[in-house]
Amino acid sequence: MGAYIIKRAIISVSLLAIISFVTYGLNFLSPLEPAQLVLQAQGVPNITVELIAETKASLGMDQPFLVQYFDWLTSCLQLNFGNSYVSGKPVWSLLGPALLHTLQLTLVSVAGIILLSIGFGVICALREGDLLDKSVRGVLFVLASMPAYLLATLMIWYFSVQLDLLPTSGMTSYRSYLLPALVITLNYAGIYFRIIRSSMLSQLNEDYVLYGRACGLPERTITLHILRNSLQVAVSVFCMAIPTILGSTVVVENIFAWPGLGTLTVNSILGRDFPIIQAYVLVLAAAFVLFNMLSDLLGAALNPKLRKEL
């Protein structure tokens, strides 16, 4: 196990290094000169060639590419992502709190997804083909086919406008979590539910189930064994759900005016605030790699067979 952890960590670190390089390289896709954007964002009336050159020099943009990259990388490692082009504030002072808010929303939603998908997944697998199974599958299928913004708008319209029960937007009390988290949960539960259900179903026909029944074990014990085995797939899937949802809350956050990453990013995109976009990509990609490693390690801890891969 120790060797596996070390190998997996080395892969992750090298992946992180390449990711940072690609993220930095994204800048060069831009059709506009960053220095010009900085000046535009600061509202400088007439941008001259000399002014652009001056800004370039002051931001270190006249250095060779690799020098710029390493400067950027070392400051990123100290959580210094530069200053926003638009407001001039340090990126981390904007991104940090936003990340925290999105993380809170994500954790609440993922908890909801896990509860809903395991609960229904188990019940539906045990009662495969009957009315309950069919109706739960149908409802979750429709919910998963709905765009998040439609679901969110319908919920606001019903719960906040018609019934006047919950706040329509913002993050003021625990009640503000309910609607956005519910939208994300319902939108994604369908996908995760299918995985739990089908991995339960594939276990139902295994030899050990037949053996257990032949030995006269009570059905409850057998169900628990099936659940334990089928959750092995689910552990890695749910682990990855955290970074996946973290990166997919954009639409929901914008509708509910949640002060999180999604709202910040869309505003930065519309304002062409590159440092924030870059930091956003870097933080989420890093989260993705780290959680991927975590899920592999968890999987390996649960199932020794997986340790031999790599």
Add this chain to the structure above:
Amino acid sequence: MNLIKNMWKDKLAALSLTVIAAIVLAGVFAPWLAPHDPHEVDMELRYAAPSWAYLLGNDHLGRCIMSRLIYGIRPSVLWVLAALAASVGFGGILGLIAGYFRGITDACLMRVCDVMLSFPGYVMSLAIVGILGPGLENMMIAFVLAKWAWFARMIRTSVMQYAESDYVKFSKAIGVSDTRIIMKQIVPVALPDIAVVSSSSFASMILQISGFSFLGLGVQAPHAEWGMMLNEARSVMFSRPELMLAPGLAIVIVVMAVNFLSDALQAALDPKLLRSKPQPQRQEFSRTAKLRGEEVA
């Protein structure tokens, strides 16, 4: 052709296929089908209720909702289809090369894919739109760049298993050229796998691309797009919630049809799934792989 026959037996799949075909045709022939010009503003008809001239009523600028819905098929479905085709084409060619020739080409291509796949796909597309600037073309570029690696990876896996088969080895032994083997023996058998992989991505791409337009990062006004129409309707949802109905239903219907079709396609290609006990593990393989973070969506 057995494939189509198998699928046709499934009533739901047949219905989905009909719905999708009808919507695609409506999008292609939008100028002939739409009763009015989708950009025509008529402030006198502001929020007018449905009438015979304007079947679905009018929006906040008095534009014909029916016509906007029909023109909206173009960015919401047809352009998504184009972006999908481009990423499947690009990823498919690379996957085919990697899976057939193996060796150093394969190793290099797959490392590039590894890097691309380690970015969460949605975040990657968002970032590319952010750097290039909002707009339909940039959004398409962003999606192709963020998606191709996933297709390359999946198609490579599929091609590899056929490249090892006896008939390919035999053809190689009697000196058939590589191009001919690929065209005549690999592509035809890998095509169904490619169809399954791409159809299951189609639905999520429709949702994501319309979501981008909803946020104002995609199609720009005054062009009609379903996500954008919903965003416009949202601003008056307190007084006129019924405006959300038409574009909302349109998206849900298309996405559901695509999802049904993709499931039916998988079942039709694997007749074992239709007969007796389903073997969900195989069916769910790509879905699970996606959620484990090996996907770009």
